[in-house]
Amino acid sequence: MSSIAILYIAIGPYEAFWKPFRASCERYFLPGCSKTYFVFTDSKRIRSGDHLVVTTVGDEGWPANTLHRFHFFLRQSMALAAHDYCFFFNANALFVKPVLEEEVLPGFEEDYLVGLSWSLGTGRNPDTFPYDRNPASAAYIPLGQGRIYYQGGLIGGSCQAFLAMTNELAFTIDQDARQGITALHNDESHLNHYLLDKKPRCLSTRYGRPQEWDTPSDPSMLFVQKERVLSPFYLFKLKRKPWQYLLKSWYGRVKCTFRRNIDDNLKNE
DSSP: OOEEEEEEEEOGGGGGGHHHHHHHHHHHBSTTSEEEEEEEEOOSSOOOBTTEEEEEOOOOOTTHHHHTHHHHHHTTHHHHTTSSEEEEEOTTEEEOSOBOHHHHOOOGGGTTEEEEOSSTTSOOOGGGSOOBOOTTSTTBOOTTOOSOOOEEEEEEEEHHHHHHHHHHHHHHHHHHHHTTOOOTTTHHHHHHHHGGGOOOEEEOGGGSEETTOOOSSSOSEEEOOGGGTSOHHHHHHHTTOOHHHHHHHHHHHHHHHHHHHHHHHHHHO
16 A cells, blocks of 8 residues: 655645545545645644644745745655655645546656646647746746646655655755745746656646636546635735736626526526
């Protein structure tokens, strides 16, 4: 039986996603494997226990909370090294169907790494991918390079390969910080640069798509729409989004409420 380390960050109100995530992960993700959860949080309500290791971290705000995820992981590097595989999931990840070992565990030909891409099979020109094009950044990828754009919400691999990647990404993020540079898409930009010369097992949107997307219709994992759990105003302030974001969020909520009322009326007829 493989031993799996699940890495998870729950800072501030993102704690609200933790219990549903763990319940769904226990039920659906690698059900035949032994799983230990490593949670990095500022919450007093999430405590270490059976197969749960809690590491206290501070709320550094955005984008530091996401940029420093690899630094968080390194604080538990010795404990992580005792497992066979490591997987990190975004806080709003939620499993809805079983995911088995043969689907996601990478091997030698995949550099013992696994990633998620929303561009897989779309035929999109890689020059249009949102790689960091700033030559001064350690995450820089020039035009003409790259084949796949990897999302940062699901990363995994053998613990040896995962920790090697974690060390390198923490280093390149620090390298940028010393130059006063923040990569275009924070840690995700550094991840794509690291995977440029690797051949990770690439998972499609079936293994992680936004909840608001309609396809694929049978995903094994969703990224719950954050606005359904967190306050849009909190996200607006946290990520310094434009005012249009608030208007779009409020419009979406009104639209969903309107649809539910119509459905309820139709059911009652």
